[in-house]
Amino acid sequence: MCGILGIIGKDNAIEELVTGLLTIQHRGQDAAGAITYNKRFNLKKGRGLVQDVFNTKNMARLLGSTALGHVRYPTMGSYEETEAQPFFVNTPYGIALAHNGNVINYRELKTKLEEKDFRYINTKCDAELILNVLAAELSHLGKFSIDNLFSAVNKTFDAIQGSYSVISIIGEKGFLAFRDPHGIKPLIYGRKENSYAFASESVTLDVLGYDVTDDIAPGEAVFIDRDRNVHHKNLRDLTHTPCIFEWIYFARPDSIIDGISVYEARFRLGKKLAEEVRKSNIKPDIVIPIPDTSRAAALALAEELGVSYREGLIKNRYIGRTFIMATQSQRMSAVKKKLNPIKSVIEKKKVLLVDDSIVRGNTSKEIVNLIRTTGAREIYFASYSPPLRHPCLYGIDMQMKKEFIAKEKPINEIKENIGCDKLVYQTMDGLLSSLQFGRKKEFRFFCTACFDGNYPTKVDENIFKEIEKDRIESKIYIQ
Incomplete structure (x- = not known):
């Protein structure tokens, strides 16, 4: 479980982003991170709470009207700062990404990316994996277009097993959000004047003054271009199976998740x-x-x-x-x-x-x-x-x-x-x-x-063994 927040169209977006991350601090206390875009990516992440990671000095260099933020509760990988989100890659277009969820076929995809696409995964954080899968699919499709972008997301759905709610900055092109075909992890978005925000919980939109537009549907992708035009596409039609533990434990009581x-x-x-x-x-x-x-x-x-x-x-x-x-x-x-x-x-x-x-x-x-x-x-x-x-x-x-x-x-x-x-x-x-x-x-x-x-997804005994092995290694690492 983690928390994500993305903002597009707000001058000096980092100030609003950090305020918003505080509303979902309960979703992750190990690390926090943010990346902004202003013709270039500006990144800051570190161990600890939001208030420990961000200050007036480092926020001053996080320039841009588009931003992604993340609070981390690790279920995979080590507890080092390098594992914290967001991540970014230079090609194609320059892409930054953060997500909430867990990729269960991580090892298989990592090997495929390295051998077929020559993309090296430097951490055990599955956000880096999702980022490189998406980037590889966009590279294969060549020239950028909205149709090609949605096609790349659809192929990402084909590749990745597990849960993932994703927010991403596509360089000069715009802002992308999508939710796995089963809609296991929450993702909601809203509008305030000419700005948009995407978050794990509705409470973030409430506090920041955004009017809720809707939850991202399972298998849906939403893209907002640089002119603030909103493009939607439902790429999959599977049974919606949101994680029931959101209502039992994780979410704040003042949130509304998938209409509940x-x-x-x-x-x-x-x-x-x-x-x-x-x-x-x-x-x-x-x-x-x-x-x-x-x-x-x-x-x-x-x-x-x-x-x-x-x-x-x-x-x-x-x-x-x-x-x-x-x-x-x-x-x-x-x-x-x-x-x-x-x-x-x-x-x-x-x-x-x-x-x-x-x-x-x-x-x-x-x-x-x-x-x-x-x-x-x-x-x-x-x-x-x-x-x-x-x-x-x-x-x-x-x-x-x-x-x-x-x-x-x-x-x-x-x-x-x-x-x-x-x-x-x-x-x-x-x-x-x-x-x-x-x-x-x-x-x-x-x-x-x-x-x-x-x-809700296809599983076998090997997946249980691999995930349990990764978790044991992580716990040994920090003890």
């Missing part, structure tokens, strides 16, 4: 979860969210049960999101530093904790222990998503089969492992009905592979 309000989806998930809590005969005194993602669900759950909602865990906002930290040791250390209980709220109470999901179980165990030592009489734990059992191939740090506590263990053993008195999960029916309710977009499915193992 993130806040409303989480609120409905809490209402549905109440049904499972009642079936388990859980009768809490208070409901406490594990901040921040689960607040809406916890509030709805408390309302449905008719019990008090309380903020019993206070979050240190200067500690990053534990899920997207690189190693388990980092996550465990962060839990202790990040959350502090309010004793007067918790002591002698039967507490129902609500979280978005349980992946490895270690974070949940730490939190339960924290509540226990604060004096809770009983502790119940409720996940507003179903048990996670399968690796994600599309850009979430859940890529190794052994990481899932629910893969082999029944719920009773998971309960014992994390140390709570009762454990409740959302059902798949509850999850899907909560997101389908009131939707505006015409899609019938979501990517739910992490729950049920049904992957």
Whole structure:
């Protein structure tokens, strides 16, 4: 998971770009980068948060009315600055690119590019790979035209397996955006006067004052030329399967992803979860969210049960999101530093904790222990998503089969492992009905592979082995 933002037509676009990147900082905290175009490319990227990477001095040299930005949460490659996005190539035309997603046939494509097109891939970041695939296809087609550009994107779709929402500057030609044929990762765009912005989440457009035009459709390419003419083409007609984890965890609650309000989806998930809590005969005194993602669900759950909602865990906002930290040791250390209980709220109470999901179980165990030592009489734990059992191939740090506590263990053993008195999960029916309710977009499915193992793209066991190997190497590298 990463966050992307592209702007075309805004004088000194970098100022607006950096402001916009701050709105999607939650999508990646390892690195940030930006590239602008003003007859030449100007690039700045580095490790850390947006506010750590950009300052008045380096922004002053990022001139241009067109810009790309990226916040990185790495699921592939090392954690070095060289792996941060955006990337650019000189030929043809000069092309810069950033993306959100994960290419699952990386090794195969890398070999093909080097042997057939003589394009050397210098990093393990798959954005560099996508960039070179697109550049190679444009080179093969010769003279630039809108039709040739869309043809190159179509051939890029043929080549790349996985998830990818892409934004790109094509030198003096214009600005390109496209979304993989399954629409797994989000991409939305809007207009403000004669400027356009493309972003991972609608909240970015809201904050920057852009009127939302639409989500980029699966398999759609949008090109804005230097005269600000907008060209669209739907290149594929496949089943739309957006990543369901966007609504569960990743996206900000004030975003709308593919026509579905993130806040409303989480609120409905809490209402549905109440049904499972009642079936388990859980009768809490208070409901406490594990901040921040689960607040809406916890509030709805408390309302449905008719019990008090309380903020019993206070979050240190200067500690990053534990899920997207690189190693388990980092996550465990962060839990202790990040959350502090309010004793007067918790002591002698039967507490129902609500979280978005349980992946490895270690974070949940730490939190339960924290509540226990604060004096809770009983502790119940409720996940507003179903048990996670399968690796994600599309850009979430859940890529190794052994990481899932629910893969082999029944719920009773998971309960014992994390140390709570009762454990409740959302059902798949509850999850899907909560997101389908009131939707505006015409899609019938979501990517739910992490729950049920049904992957929208073609996969085989070798892909799992390759991705797991890459992830192990990355984790060893930074420990």
